[in-house]
Amino acid sequence: MKRLCCLLFLLLAACGSSPEELFQTAELELLQTNYPHATELYQEIIAKHPNSEFATTARIRLKEIKAKEEKSAAGK
Numbered sequence: 001m002k003r004l005c006c007l008l009f010l011l012l013a014a015c016g017s018s019p020e021e022l023f024q025t026a027e028l029e030l031l032q033t034n035y036p037h038a039t040e041l042y043q044e045i046i047a048k049h050p051n052s053e054f055a056t057t058a059r060i061r062l063k064e065i066k067a068k069e070e071k072s073a074a075g076k
Helices: 002-015 019-031 035-048 053-074
Strands: none
Touching (some): 019 053, 035 053
């Protein structure tokens, strides 16, 4: 029961993330080359906060990730 409460709390906290919190997490994921999770977070910023300054940068980061992934695929 305690685990369930903790999980529920974490899920609710994640739903209320500000664009800044999402962006900071996405940037950390990007630095760790976790492109799939960074992409997901940037897309969430754009979907939930399309007019924020973070959405503008998120769009740029998504293009950068796509370019890195294409370059990596071409090198294989």
